Amino acid sequence: MKWIPLVLMSVTLLTSCNTGKDQGEETEAADIPMEQVGKQPVGQTIIPGADSTGAVLEVVDDAYDFGTVKEGEKVKHEFKFTNTGSSPLIISNVQASCGCTTPEYSKNPIAPGDQGMVKVVFNSAGQVGKQHKMITITSNASSEHTMLHLRGEVVK
Template identity: 40%
Template sequence: MKTIKISILASILGLMSFTVLPTTSKIHHIATATSPIAWKSESIDLGEIPQNKPKEVDFEFKNTGKTAVIITNVKASCGCTATDYTKTPIQPGETATVKATYNAAAKGAFSKTVTVTTNAEDAPKVLSFKGTVI
């Protein structure tokens, strides 16, 4: 009698392990937000530039959003590049410029970046320029 109870209990426990639980399916929507900033060019090839003559690079963009864009920070990748940028709010439809001036002191190939932070994008935008000092 005891073995029958144990086998019935084992069968019940075995059947309980096969119960179907409701599954929940999570749908993740990935929003691809379009930036309200349209850069004319994010990478510029300067080609060959003369040594000991600073070269200015202009990164132009247009505010295609519905609110003003404010550039909060611009940082060059090294001390050989100075930066300047539009300090006033850029209204919808307006254009603005981030300038990088490269000190072409050393001969050879170079590749530099300028990181731009604005109130319009979560992640900073990395702009680049390259060339060869002759």
């Protein structure tokens, strides 16, 4: 039931952010007044050396196979990532697909070029068999949702 607020929030954001033109859509020449052709658009600041990619969350390895563990053992792993974009990366939420997996993450913005990590702890109690736990990172990155995967097998 934890996913219901995430779905509702996503639907609200998707429907409220529609401005009528898709991002990245080019303006036709007829839409630009003649006196502004070749000039910097009013209200926009151009920063030399900055590109328009915003924040980009680039994961070093998005999957971790913990092998075989005995039921009841806890598996810990840190997923590392880098902000390869030009804007600070802000992680708003990290959600695991199961209550047996607990994620931790920094609430502070990650500057361009800096690294961050998501720490996960998988409690294998009551989880006998093959396991595939998914962790979803929600952020302001160019790709809003990033999936991480924790795999392995739990034996009695």
